[in-house]
Amino acid sequence: MLIFAIARIIPGDPARIALGPSATPEQVQTLRERLHLNESLPMQYGYFIGDLARGDLGISLYTNRPVTTDIATFLPATLELIIVAGIMMIGIGLPLGVLSARYRGSWIDNGIRLISLLGVSAPSFVWAVILMLLFAYFLPIFPIAGRISDTYFVQPVTGFQMIDTLLAGNLKAFGSAAWHIVLPAFALALAGIGQAARLTRSNMVETYEKPFIEMAHSYGFPESRIARRYAFRPSLIPSLTIIGLDFAAMLGNAFLVEAVFAWPGLSRYGVAVILRKDLNAIVGTVLVISALFLIVNIVVDLLIAFINPRIRLSQRAS
Amino acid sequence: MTAPTLRIEDLALKFRTYSGMVDVLHGISLHIQKGERVALVGESGSGKSVTARIVLGLLQSLRTARISGHVDFDGRDLMSMHDAERHRLRGTKMSMIFQDPTSSLNPVYTIGDQFREVLFRAEPGLKMAAARQKAVAALTDVAIGEPERVLDSYAYQLSGGMNQRVMIAMALANEPSLLIADEPGTALDVTVQAQTLRLMGELVEKHRTSVLFISHNLGVVREFADRVYVIFKGRIVEHAMTRDLFENPRHAYTRALMSAVPRITGGGIPEIDDASPDFLAPLIVHEGCAEPGAPV
Amino acid sequence: MKRTLTILIRNPLSLLGLTLVVLVVLSALFADFIAPFPEHRGAIVDFANFNRAPEWPYIFGTDLVGRDLFSRILYAYRISLLLGVVVLVIAVPIGVTIGLAAGYLGGWTEFVLMRITDVFLSIPPLVLAMSMMGLLEPTLTNGMLAVTAMWWPWYTRLVYNLARSEREEGYVLAAEVIGAGKAHIMFREILPNCVPSILTKMTLDLGFVILIASSLSFLGLGVQPPTPDLGSMVADGSKYLPDSWWLTVFPGLAILVAVFGFNLLGDALRDILGVEQ
Numbered sequence: 001m002l003i004f005a006i007a008r009i010i011p012g013d014p015a016r017i018a019l020g021p022s023a024t025p026e027q028v029q030t031l032r033e034r035l036h037l038n039e040s041l042p043m044q045y046g047y048f049i050g051d052l053a054r055g056d057l058g059i060s061l062y063t064n065r066p067v068t069t070d071i072a073t074f075l076p077a078t079l080e081l082i083i084v085a086g087i088m089m090i091g092i093g094l095p096l097g098v099l100s101a102r103y104r105g106s107w108i109d110n111g112i113r114l115i116s117l118l119g120v121s122a123p124s125f126v127w128a129v130i131l132m133l134l135f136a137y138f139l140p141i142f143p144i145a146g147r148i149s150d151t152y153f154v155q156p157v158t159g160f161q162m163i164d165t166l167l168a169g170n171l172k173a174f175g176s177a178a179w180h181i182v183l184p185a186f187a188l189a190l191a192g193i194g195q196a197a198r199l200t201r202s203n204m205v206e207t208y209e210k211p212f213i214e215m216a217h218s219y220g221f222p223e224s225r226i227a228r229r230y231a232f233r234p235s236l237i238p239s240l241t242i243i244g245l246d247f248a249a250m251l252g253n254a255f256l257v258e259a260v261f262a263w264p265g266l267s268r269y270g271v272a273v274i275l276r277k278d279l280n281a282i283v284g285t286v287l288v289i290s291a292l293f294l295i296v297n298i299v300v301d302l303l304i305a306f307i308n309p310r311i312r313l314s315q316r317a318s
Numbered sequence: 319m320t321a322p323t324l325r326i327e328d329l330a331l332k333f334r335t336y337s338g339m340v341d342v343l344h345g346i347s348l349h350i351q352k353g354e355r356v357a358l359v360g361e362s363g364s365g366k367s368v369t370a371r372i373v374l375g376l377l378q379s380l381r382t383a384r385i386s387g388h389v390d391f392d393g394r395d396l397m398s399m400h401d402a403e404r405h406r407l408r409g410t411k412m413s414m415i416f417q418d419p420t421s422s423l424n425p426v427y428t429i430g431d432q433f434r435e436v437l438f439r440a441e442p443g444l445k446m447a448a449a450r451q452k453a454v455a456a457l458t459d460v461a462i463g464e465p466e467r468v469l470d471s472y473a474y475q476l477s478g479g480m481n482q483r484v485m486i487a488m489a490l491a492n493e494p495s496l497l498i499a500d501e502p503g504t505a506l507d508v509t510v511q512a513q514t515l516r517l518m519g520e521l522v523e524k525h526r527t528s529v530l531f532i533s534h535n536l537g538v539v540r541e542f543a544d545r546v547y548v549i550f551k552g553r554i555v556e557h558a559m560t561r562d563l564f565e566n567p568r569h570a571y572t573r574a575l576m577s578a579v580p581r582i583t584g585g586g587i588p589e590i591d592d593a594s595p596d597f598l599a600p601l602i603v604h605e606g607c608a609e610p611g612a613p614v
Numbered sequence: 615m616k617r618t619l620t621i622l623i624r625n626p627l628s629l630l631g632l633t634l635v636v637l638v639v640l641s642a643l644f645a646d647f648i649a650p651f652p653e654h655r656g657a658i659v660d661f662a663n664f665n666r667a668p669e670w671p672y673i674f675g676t677d678l679v680g681r682d683l684f685s686r687i688l689y690a691y692r693i694s695l696l697l698g699v700v701v702l703v704i705a706v707p708i709g710v711t712i713g714l715a716a717g718y719l720g721g722w723t724e725f726v727l728m729r730i731t732d733v734f735l736s737i738p739p740l741v742l743a744m745s746m747m748g749l750l751e752p753t754l755t756n757g758m759l760a761v762t763a764m765w766w767p768w769y770t771r772l773v774y775n776l777a778r779s780e781r782e783e784g785y786v787l788a789a790e791v792i793g794a795g796k797a798h799i800m801f802r803e804i805l806p807n808c809v810p811s812i813l814t815k816m817t818l819d820l821g822f823v824i825l826i827a828s829s830l831s832f833l834g835l836g837v838q839p840p841t842p843d844l845g846s847m848v849a850d851g852s853k854y855l856p857d858s859w860w861l862t863v864f865p866g867l868a869i870l871v872a873v874f875g876f877n878l879l880g881d882a883l884r885d886i887l888g889v890e891q
Contacts, residue, residue: 133862256832
């Protein structure tokens with residue numbers, strides 16, 4: 001509701017902007033009628049909720065298509081990017097943190113810490129630019145932009161190109177899609193990787209100080225086993241909340257990467273509509289993104305509850 | 319005569335800090351014969367805990383530590399051993415129990431999981447079922463009524479006393495020659511502590527395990543130990559059979575310890591108000607207590 | 615203070631951070647003197663020299679209208695730091711006060727204040743800033759407003775947690791017994807205990823504000839031309855990737871260097887001041 005209120009208060013007549021300067025006053029008026037802009041604010045809100053219940057987010061003034069269609073077209077691209085980046089974040093960040101903690105004080109540790117800090121110190125688009133220049137231009141390993149090479153056409157079933165290409169049985173296309181996603185996802189993930197590594201490291205170092213680790217040492221459990229089994233799980237719990245937040249934050253940062261790599265995702269759409277003050281689209285987009293954010297947070301909470309025996313068992317007991 | 323289970327000779331420990339070298343142990347010597355229960359008594363910071371950790375080899379990995387002297391275990395020189403060999407002894411031939419039983423157990427794994435890990439140290443190929451049986455037997459030995467249930471529980475679900483007994487069971491499971499007890503029961507309340515110690519006594523007697531008992535609590539020491547070493551600021555100041563020490567304390571520090579009023583909180587750590595220069599008087603050894611090989 | 619400085623200098627990493635931060639600050643303050651082409655921060659065009667790769671005297675090259683990139687970056691630092699300082703100067707007192715009130719006073723105050731804070735915290739920061747910017751004219755002032763608005767809740771949360779745990783401490787109870795007023799307790803008793811955490815966060819945040827601000831201007835929602843801004847410089851240059859690479863690389867690196875410096879410094883402060891997470 002907050003979003004709605006803010007959106008409605010902006011200066012400038014949205015209908016006029018949408019129709020362009022050449023529209024006649026009558027046309028503007030008709031559009032205003034359709035969009036209920038002439039009625040009082042509470043009435044507009046009423047229409048909005050009613051439409052929302054029916055799944056209708058209105059028409060985008062920008063693309064002239066229903067906002068829901070727009071979102072459905074662009075969302076999967078962004079989601080795909082975020083998911084791959086998320087996998088990278090956890091798959092690379094956590095092990096780096098564990099290594100860093102296990103060999104704390106050594107070169108490995110200091111090196112990883114430095115890189116992690118660097119990763120966190122620049123916005124995703126800077127990394128996107130640097131990565132693109134390094135690995136796509138100066139060293140042409142990865143493609144420069146786009147989701148998939150133009151030579152392939154894949155029927156969009158789920159909207160996830162990686163899945164769709166597999167469904168279509170076209171392995172070459174799958175390869176192309178995968179190759180295309182590496183750089184952007186990595187650029188997006190870099191900050192998250194740095195954060196995850198640092199967090200894991202600091203939590204594990206803290207855990208290492210705990211008495212039960214000393215006891216494990218006294219029993220002569222091998223160091224690697226201690227790192228993997230004994231120290232890791234208890235350290236994971238405090239990290240999870242923040243990792244979850246980071247993952248959700250990637251939703252916000254996706255914009256920047258999508259811009260550099262020309263990735264046709266929701267964020268680019270979002271930026272475009274914001275610049276054009278396309279009310280319905282703005283509201284719709286922000287709504288969807290906030291909802292996603294919420295869902296991610298809930299999932300993370302559930303995961304935490306699952307991994308932390310204390311919470312899990314106390315709920316079973318009650 | 320068999321070699322003593324543990325023989326420490328002139329053990330010195332220094333730490334390198336920003337402000338230079340700090341001496342923690344000034345060359346202490348002690349020994350434990352097979353089946354004997356020896357206590358090392360002192361205030362916090364006296365060096366008793368680090369001694370225990372040096373025996374186990376837990377301190378050697380610290381880069382700032384400088385250790386010198388002899389530590390013999392079952393006739394073998396620990397200091398000149400390879401790390402790998404020394405490593406093998408831990409958990410199998412020598413084990414340790416700690417001050418706070420609940421926090422010494424990993425909170426995210428069940429007791430059963432951790433017990434199995436311990437048993438694997440001695441028998442790497444042990445099957446799950448056999449391991450479980452052994453664990454149940456060990457738990458029954460420490461008077462735990464429902465061993466199966468305990469094995470499937472987590473440390474925080476059990477009481478402090480229960481966890482203490484679990485720790486003792488784990489420590490003795492692989493029949494070590496030496497058990498090091500670092501302030502056992504300090505975190506428990508007094509009645510539970512007494513029970514646990516009695517239990518520990520019975521068990522070490524049964525397995526003929528030697529015990530190095532580290533404590534600041536004189537009452538507990540009196541109950542449990544055969545022989546006592548008193549340590550003050552990294553030096554052994556008195557060494558006597560338990561009864562002898564309590565009936566006839568000769569060193570100034572020992573006397574101060576005994577007459578100090580124990581604090582109500584903090585597990586009975588005696589509070590010694592003034593440090594007299596007498597405390598640095600040389601070692602007083604009571605009759606019948608000389609180190610093996612030392613001149614009488 | 616002196617001791618902190620000595621420790622900072624001893625450790626190589628924190629020394630690096632300190633150096634970087636000092637460099638950035640000096641660049642911003644003395645841009646007029648250091649920049650080889652101080653007039654280039656404005657709307658100058660020099661088509662004779664446009665789009666040049668880095669070479670003397672244009673150390674970082676020139677942009678598409680012939681302005682020296684190096685000079686512009688120096689001035690851009692000025693804007694970024696200004697933004698950071700202003701945002702913090704406004705957001706921190708507000709956030710801290712709310713946090714103190716919520717943490718100490720408890721009851722309805724706590725409930726209401728924290729629910730509001732939570733709402734702000736639940737939206738991903740960039741999205742919030744972006745939507746606000748989208749609804750206002752993109753100017754520097756509005757940019758500051760938007761960033762400030764999304765910034766204060768973090769301090770509230772931080773101070774709230776601290777205040778809640780300090781609430782039970784001895785010195786608080788003692789002050790209550792003596793009859794000290796609520797405001798006094800909050801600001802004179804509890805607050806000083808929160809200062810290390812707040813200071814560390816502020817240092818780290820200076821870097822973080824630069825990060826967010828540059829992201830916003832990258833998307834065109836920040837400062838308008840011809841004012842130099844790191845984010846928009848990257849954005850403008852990105853259209854000419856990869857050929858005129860210096861247009862994006864140098865501003866991007868400038869961002870990296872500044873934020874990295876603040877992060878190093880903040881981390882070092884955290885270690886020294888013994889702050890908990």
